[in-house]
Amino acid sequence: MRGRTTPSGTTPAVWANWAGNQRTSGEARRPSTVDEVVDTVRAARTAARRLKPVGSGHSFTDIARADDQWLDLAALTGRIHVDTERRLVTVPAGMALHTLNDLLAEHGLALANLGDIDVQTVAGAISTGTHGTGAGYGCLSTFVTGLTLVTGTGELLTCSEEVEPEIFAAARVGLGALGVIVEVTLRCVDAFVLRAEERPAPLAATLADLPALIAGNDHFEFYWFPYTDRVQVKINNRVPTDDRPLPRFRGWLDDEFLANSVFAGACRLGRAAPALVPTIHAVSARALTARTYTARSDRVFCTPRRVRFEEMEYALPRAALPEALAGLRRVVDNLPTRVLFPVEVRFTAPDDIWLSHGYGRESAYIAVHQYVGVPAEPYFRAFEQVATALGGRPHWGKLHYRDAESLAPAYPRFADFLAVRDRLDPDRVFANSYTERVLGR
Ligand SMILES: Cc1cc2nc3c(=O)[nH]c(=O)nc-3n(C[C@H](O)[C@H](O)[C@H](O)COP(=O)(O)OP(=O)(O)OC[C@H]3O[C@@H](n4cnc5c(N)ncnc54)[C@H](O)[C@@H]3O)c2cc1C
Incomplete structure (x- = not known):
């Protein structure tokens, strides 16, 4: 991604994914605080514009390709907390997996499983169901014990197994369609x-x-x-x-x-x-x-x-x-x-x-x-x-x-996911051509 910030805080930029098969030009937003994320989402909603959170661009589909503006969370600061006793780590959502792996290693911890590469962001990896291999392990999203996102109406919402469990069941693999994830807590294991x-x-x-x-x-x-x-x-x-x-x-x-x-x-x-x-x-x-x-x-x-x-x-x-x-x-x-x-x-x-x-x-x-x-x-x-x-x-x-019609029968809770989307992003601030295809309007 390239660009120069204008007085309005947007950056005209060119975006391409790792494989080079998806590209777009438009405006990039690079918030460094959660308050800035909230302001950006609210402004997009008010102006009836679309906003796509992006990770490190390692998806091959157009899932992260913005039709309008995109939100790059690499500079988002936030709480970094490692609870070695309970083996839990809380990090800003835009942290790269390799940074997380090094952080965990310093504390004698690790993620129980990983995919083939470590350059994705935490939020990007979980949002598509990134996985490794191992009969005893689900995808990386199964390690998430809680997450905080900014919804399409600009609200800050935290969910877990106990709090907003329906949103938690949807947002751990949320396709970037439910909100901007700003913080993620993951269950770890002892370093191995x-x-x-x-x-x-x-x-x-x-x-x-x-x-x-x-x-x-x-x-x-x-x-x-x-x-x-x-x-x-x-x-x-x-x-x-x-x-x-x-x-x-x-x-x-x-x-x-x-x-x-x-x-x-x-x-x-x-x-x-x-x-x-x-x-x-x-x-x-x-x-x-x-x-x-x-x-x-x-x-x-x-x-x-x-x-x-x-x-x-x-x-x-x-x-x-x-x-x-x-x-x-x-x-x-x-x-x-x-x-x-x-x-x-x-x-x-x-x-x-x-x-x-x-x-x-x-x-x-x-x-x-x-x-x-x-x-x-x-x-x-x-x-x-x-x-x-x-x-x-x-x-x-x-x-x-x-498309949505062909995918719905493959996922028993597809309709429930759509209902959570209607609740969290009623105006489709986070929509793009990919979500329109796989989720429908
Ligand atoms: C070389 C290579 C190897 C790979 N190996 C594997 C593998 O072993 N296993 C596997 O399962 N996959 C693998 N992938 C796929 C990759 O893990 C996924 O596509 C992953 O989603 C990419 O993460 P990213 O950070 O680049 O996110 P992006 O591709 O930039 O975005 C993916 C999705 O996350 C959303 N998103 C990003 N940040 C946020 C946020 N803060 N809040 C809400 N939504 C957000 C975007 O809107 C988009 O919907 C590989 C890809 C490549 C190119």
Whole structure:
């Protein structure tokens, strides 16, 4: 985001998301206090203007793209409180996850689970249902024990399991449609070390062992290489000591050079010469070797992602995974374009958050990606048909083509969410084209 502040406090600016597939120009507001947030929301409502809170722009959908003004909360100051005894942390909503992870580590605490990256803001991550993997863990929003937001009428409202429980059930995955979250309290755990084990394996054997792999490990996931029968398995388990750190060079070789630089080269090659893609996948699946190491939990969960891509991710009832993968394989084999990225498969526990992808069921997530510059839509639309037929729910922050009519049956509390929205944002101050599509007017 770029811009220069005018005397009226707005900043003409250009906004683009991480993937570069969503951009807009308009006015940015950068409040540094909660009072300024309240004033900005009230002024927008009075002027019948729209205002979109944005995080770090890591959603692929237009969920954070403002039609009018946007509210960047990176500079929002506020209470930072760490209660080590009760393992609770309260932070301003615009804090980046990596800042939160470092803060927690200083106090001997950690988040129990994380996704693949740590650059999202706390509010941005929870608002789309950001998740990691692990049968015993729901999405990051399940760690929230309370939050404070500025509603569309400019009121400051705090909710938790005990206070305004209906709003709490809606606002933990609120799609940025219910208010501006200004403060979040999260439940933490004692800091822990993970032992990461990564190894290549056959797809069929992995699927056959799935129940044991999911139940027998804290965090299990795998990547399937399209056009092959091979996967790379990633297993993270809690261990008492950090006794097997990755040598600095090996860490750089694996995470920076192979995962980013060499991978970028392979993607460029595949984009220029699509016929080579199956061979590239076959070589990649064989070239990835096994490795085991230990490190601080967040450093194992999260890795830098420098190769740009577009992504769609579907949460499915766990039992539907084999059928969904078989359908995906048919999609991949019949596409006119080649699929350059491995497919990521993860698992989460059920939760009770109304618009969480994991609401009320054990989930298996399938994430499909396409390298920038290669058409993604035919691939994503074809897989969406497979996933929708199996009861899939699309990740709110990742590309999908569903609308309110098609999403309502997938979420038993959809109508209740809309009722909370009517109450908190009757004039649709926080609406944009995305909320109009997925929630309706
Ligand atoms: C490289 C990469 C890796 C990723 N890995 C994962 C992963 O492992 N697991 C996963 O589930 N997802 C993953 N994602 C998706 C990402 O976690 C989500 O899209 C997340 O919502 C992005 O957070 P953000 O801070 O960038 O928010 P944005 O994308 O900027 O905004 C997302 C939503 O949050 C709302 N919002 C932001 N701040 C506020 C606020 N203060 N109050 C109210 N609403 C607010 C916005 O209005 C919008 O609706 C990944 C994305 C990328 C690009």
